[in-house]
Amino acid sequence: MSWKVVCANADVEDNAIKLFDVEGVSILVARVGEQYAAYPPVCPHMEEPLEGSGICAKGKLTCTKHLWQWDMITGKAEPGPAESPLLMYEVRTEDGQVMVNLEKELEYDFDDDDDDDDDDY
Amino acid sequence: MKITIGRKDGEPLSFDAHPGEKVLHAALRNKLVVPYECATGTCGSCRAKLVNGDLSPGWVDAPGRKALKVARGEFLMCQCVAQTDCDIRIPAKVTVQESTLPLPQHLTGRIGGFSKLTPDVISFEVTLDHEVGFQAGQFMVLQLPDIEGTRAYSMVNFATRTNYLDFVIKQFKGGKGSSWFFDQSPQDCEVSLFGPLGHAVFEPHLEHDLLLLAGGSGIAGMMAILQHADQIGYLQTNNIDLIFGVRSVPDIFYLPVLRAHASKYPESLRISLALSDEPDSADAPAISDQLSDLPANLKITRGFVHEHIDDARANANTMAFIAGPPPMVDASIREIIVGKGFSTEQIRYDKFA
Numbered sequence: 001m002s003w004k005v006v007c008a009n010a011d012v013e014d015n016a017i018k019l020f021d022v023e024g025v026s027i028l029v030a031r032v033g034e035q036y037a038a039y040p041p042v043c044p045h046m047e048e049p050l051e052g053s054g055i056c057a058k059g060k061l062t063c064t065k066h067l068w069q070w071d072m073i074t075g076k077a078e079p080g081p082a083e084s085p086l087l088m089y090e091v092r093t094e095d096g097q098v099m100v101n102l103e104k105e106l107e108y109d110f111d112d113d114d115d116d117d118d119d120d121y
Numbered sequence: 122m123k124i125t126i127g128r129k130d131g132e133p134l135s136f137d138a139h140p141g142e143k144v145l146h147a148a149l150r151n152k153l154v155v156p157y158e159c160a161t162g163t164c165g166s167c168r169a170k171l172v173n174g175d176l177s178p179g180w181v182d183a184p185g186r187k188a189l190k191v192a193r194g195e196f197l198m199c200q201c202v203a204q205t206d207c208d209i210r211i212p213a214k215v216t217v218q219e220s221t222l223p224l225p226q227h228l229t230g231r232i233g234g235f236s237k238l239t240p241d242v243i244s245f246e247v248t249l250d251h252e253v254g255f256q257a258g259q260f261m262v263l264q265l266p267d268i269e270g271t272r273a274y275s276m277v278n279f280a281t282r283t284n285y286l287d288f289v290i291k292q293f294k295g296g297k298g299s300s301w302f303f304d305q306s307p308q309d310c311e312v313s314l315f316g317p318l319g320h321a322v323f324e325p326h327l328e329h330d331l332l333l334l335a336g337g338s339g340i341a342g343m344m345a346i347l348q349h350a351d352q353i354g355y356l357q358t359n360n361i362d363l364i365f366g367v368r369s370v371p372d373i374f375y376l377p378v379l380r381a382h383a384s385k386y387p388e389s390l391r392i393s394l395a396l397s398d399e400p401d402s403a404d405a406p407a408i409s410d411q412l413s414d415l416p417a418n419l420k421i422t423r424g425f426v427h428e429h430i431d432d433a434r435a436n437a438n439t440m441a442f443i444a445g446p447p448p449m450v451d452a453s454i455r456e457i458i459v460g461k462g463f464s465t466e467q468i469r470y471d472k473f474a
Contacts, residue, residue: 046165047188053451057459064454066166067465080465083214121129121170121210 004102006038009093017061017072019051025105027089029098030072032059037073038089038100044068044108045083061086122203126153127172127210134215138203142227143179144169145198146315149225152218155211158471160199160262160318161271165189167198174207180270223254228261228314230286235306238374239367241292242338243302244277247312249284257323257345258442260471261286261316265301272298275319275341275444275471279349289374291338321442321469325355329440332433333363334426334453336445340365343442344375347382356389362433363391366426366449368398370408383419391434392419395426427452435461443470 004022012018012031019041020027026041028050043050043063053064060078062069068082075086087108090101124144125135138147145167148155157167162183171194179200189195198211218224234246247263260275278287293299301307323331323346331350333343343363350356367373373394383392399408401423408421415421422429426449435441441463443453450470457463 055455055458058462062454062458062465064451067454067468069465078465121127121212 002101002103003092003099006098006100009034009036009096009098012036012098015056015059015072017051017054017056022100022102025102027100027102028054030056030061032072034093035073036091036093036098037075038091038098039075039086040106040108042108044086047108123206124148124203125206125208126155126215127208128215130214134217141202143199144176144196144201144203144207144209146225146227147203148198149318150227152224154216154218155198156213157199157318159185159273160315161273162186162197162200165197168195169198169209169211170194171196172208172210174209175204176201176207177204183270222256223317225316225318226253228253228316230284230312230314232310232312233308235302235308238289239372241303242289242372242374243292243306244287244289245302247286247288247314249286249314252282252284253317254282255279255317257349258321258342258469259317259319259345260342261288261314262318264313264315265298266307266310266312268297268301270298271315273318275339275345276317277341277344279345279352289338289341319471321444321471323349323442325349325353327440328359328438330360330434330436330438331362332430332435332439332441332457333361334430334441334443334445334449334457335363336366336426336449339444339446339449340375342444344378346442347378351382351385356386360389360434361386361391362393362435364393364395364426364429364433366395366397366445369396370399370412370421372396373412376412380416380419383416387416387418390418393429393432394419394421395429396421396423397425399423425449425452427456430456431460433461435463437467439463439467441468443468 006020012029017028017030027038028041030037045068048065055062059072061072069078070086075088077085087106092099122138125133127133136151158164162180162185165185165188183200185197228249230247230249232247236244257279260273262271262273264271274288276286292303335343441457443450
């Protein structure tokens with residue numbers, strides 16, 4: 001376990017997402033009411049940065065690039081074009097702060113050069 | 122050439138490509154459902170990976186190639202041509218088309234009928250060698266003589282089967298395709314096409330109310346939808362709201378047709394022309410002085426398209442169609458999801474970057 005403080009609870013507005021850097025790792029924090037979630041900063045489809053292309057409404061996050069959509073807190077794909085869920089960091093709030101378990105940076109498999117298992121295909 | 126697509130969740134799918142035929146065209150022509158959007162090398166949506174075989178790269182400066190990992194064998198299906206039999210993989214579910222919708226095909230025709238609609242908008246027509254079927258909202262990819270790369274244009278007209286296609290193009294300063302049209306306007310010139318293409322199509326049997334959002338030449342597919350709707354009496358039982366954005370009064374085009382539609386359907390059709398750069402000062406002539414005798418359901422307003430979405434009629438049965446420059450499309454998507462509460466299944470668009 002490697003719990004890190006990402007931000008204060010109030011740093012993220014209700015029904016919104018905000019990008020943070022935690023020791024060089026980009027983390028997108030989402031808030032719906034008093035619930036928080038944290039995920040990698042890009043869309044699992046084509047790596048679109050979600051801080052710019054993501055829109056939040058009624059507890060759902062939508063990437064405007066191809067309308068992939070997820071539940072902001074569970075990261076599960078909503079019915080529609082989305083073919084995969086968001087990768088989720090473990091999150092807890094403590095003393096007014098949002099913390100994530102940053103044991104390992106979560107990344108989607110976009111067929112990196114040093115990756116031979118080709119999960120993306 | 123035989124091209125085989127390996128699949129994680131099923132048997133491989135094989136299809137034949139003609140010599141010189143782009144992989145995307147061959148796949149679509151053979152009823153395969155594969156990802157694509159612009160089909161002209163810009164968006165990068167049709168990326169695939171070569172596992173075995175040899176491909177020619179096509180347009181090497183295609184903007185959609187920027188995100189590719191070329192060293193890993195990634196390529197754009199809309200650009201590359203198989204030089205040998207090829208095994209490829211695609212990062213999406215690939216299926217066989219089951220619907221009876223018109224399949225895209227290779228076409229030839231003659232281009233002409235150029236007509237300047239505004240200082241920087243031209244309409245033109247293509248007379249095909251034989252009739253085709255398409256859906257309102259679809260587009261064709263045109264290969265212009267002596268111009269590298271292809272260009273996508275949506276059909277402005279609609280007919281169940283026709284060999285006549287009507288297009289509109291907005292001048293893009295420095296664009297080679299655009300200057301081919303605006304500087305040369307060559308009459309009766311042969312052109313090759315591939316289509317119909319595009320997912321943002323009007324399906325009348327679904328009986329949706331429609332919210333049509335267009336910027337500039339993005340009005341093309343909306344005109345086809347209005348024509349189709351008019352032909353089948355769709356507006357007798359369904360509502361359509363159209364918001365069409367241009368810069369200023371001199372940039373408005375298709376006004377006579379829009380006026381005729383609006384007059385014919387005073388209740389079910391509402392049209393707003395949104396002018397983003399129209400001067401609003403004591404010195405500027407009032408819009409109403411420049412355009413008179415408009416029906417009550419055809420309004421001229423100031424502002425961007427997305428700023429007028431709030432005034433449009435919408436319900437859970439409304440389908441939104443969006444076409445235009447990417448910033449207009451993005452702002453409109455944001456507004457209809459956040460402001461109007463649309464689900465993603467209520468939105469259809471083809472984004473041309």
